[in-house]
Amino acid sequence: LAGVDPALIRHFFGDKATLFATTVADRTTIPEILVASLQGDPDTVGARLTETYLGLWEEPETRRVLLALVRSATTSPRAAVMLQDVLGSRIRVTAAGNPPDNEQMRRVGLAGAHLFGVAMARHVMQLSPLNTMAYATLVSEVAPTIQRYLTDTHHESINRTRRR
Amino acid sequence: LAGVDPALIRHFFGDKATLFATTVADRTTIPEILVASLQGDPDTVGARLTETYLGLWEEPETRRVLLALVRSATTSPRAAVMLQDVLGSRIRVTAAGNPPDNEQMRRVGLAGAHLFGVAMARHVMQLSPLNTMAYATLVSEVAPTIQRYLTDTHHESINRTRRR
Numbered sequence: 001l002a003g004v005d006p007a008l009i010r011h012f013f014g015d016k017a018t019l020f021a022t023t024v025a026d027r028t029t030i031p032e033i034l035v036a037s038l039q040g041d042p043d044t045v046g047a048r049l050t051e052t053y054l055g056l057w058e059e060p061e062t063r064r065v066l067l068a069l070v071r072s073a074t075t076s077p078r079a080a081v082m083l084q085d086v087l088g089s090r091i092r093v094t095a096a097g098n099p100p101d102n103e104q105m106r107r108v109g110l111a112g113a114h115l116f117g118v119a120m121a122r123h124v125m126q127l128s129p130l131n132t133m134a135y136a137t138l139v140s141e142v143a144p145t146i147q148r149y150l151t152d153t154h155h156e157s158i159n160r161t162r163r164r
Numbered sequence: 165l166a167g168v169d170p171a172l173i174r175h176f177f178g179d180k181a182t183l184f185a186t187t188v189a190d191r192t193t194i195p196e197i198l199v200a201s202l203q204g205d206p207d208t209v210g211a212r213l214t215e216t217y218l219g220l221w222e223e224p225e226t227r228r229v230l231l232a233l234v235r236s237a238t239t240s241p242r243a244a245v246m247l248q249d250v251l252g253s254r255i256r257v258t259a260a261g262n263p264p265d266n267e268q269m270r271r272v273g274l275a276g277a278h279l280f281g282v283a284m285a286r287h288v289m290q291l292s293p294l295n296t297m298a299y300a301t302l303v304s305e306v307a308p309t310i311q312r313y314l315t316d317t318h319h320e321s322i323n324r325t326r327r328r
Binding site for chain 2: 084088110114124142
């Protein structure tokens with residue numbers, strides 16, 4: 001960044017965490033990989049998204065990127081908002097022609113929040129037994145719930161028929 | 165900490181994030197509040213835990229504590245392990261007489277990871293639409309899934325009967 005006024009950088013990016021997160025978010029192909037996993041048979045979309053997302057956390061290279069983004073977002077509210085903007089618009093562009101409506105955003109948001117929490121518990125908080133569970137077991141534990149969120153059947157209670 | 169050798173502090177606590185997290189974790193009553201919500205009618209335990217946990221994030225005072233613990237855990241792996249130890253043992257002591265087995269730990273872990281992810285998406289990552297959803301709506305969206313995890317009915321697929 002030689003020759004660039006640091007005050008100008010701060011004006012646009014606010015802080016080091018935001019600058020870093022912007023750079024990483026601009027370069028990673030993670031949004032495209034996640035959107036691609038949503039294509040295909042709707043009956044197995046939950047398993048595909050779960051495998052793909054948790055699989056990105058299993059690979060050391062992509063785990064480093066995800067960890068860096070999480071650290072930026074938790075230490076800087078501005079980085080969190082920027083990430084949401086950059087990654088959100090990348091997802092919208094990738095899903096172009098088939099842009100999600102508010103209802104779909106709500107379902108994807110709930111599914112994403114769940115997957116994110118599982119990844120955080122396993123890889124960041126090191127929460128037992130999630131941190132030692134085999135990857136395939138973890139996927140099979142979580143995928144049915146992700147399928148329910150994505151297909152809007154998550155309100156069903158046990159031993160009851162669909163509420164809507 | 166006047167008169168205390170900084171090297172001694174580092175030996176026991178590793179870094180500032182861990183020292184801070186240890187202090188906060190020792191003083192908060194959040195583990196006791198969460199364990200208390202698990203008591204009572206098993207048919208509504210999912211709603212009680214969801215309301216209680218997400219409610220702690222709605223209150224500015226407890227949100228500050230939770231945010232501080234999350235920041236410590238994401239910036240320092242040592243703080244994450246320490247938090248898991250301290251809060252885990254606090255939960256085990258509180259639940260004494262009724263200590264959870266491995267199977268229950270797995271279910272509570274999945275439920276907890278889900279709730280944690282929702283709180284992170286809403287309060288840290290500011291993920292739309294979770295960040296603007298009414299608290300009561302959010303609880304009603306998430307509680308059925310937490311109920312399924314806690315009662316081990318989360319493997320059920322849509323339009324299928326219980327697998328076990």
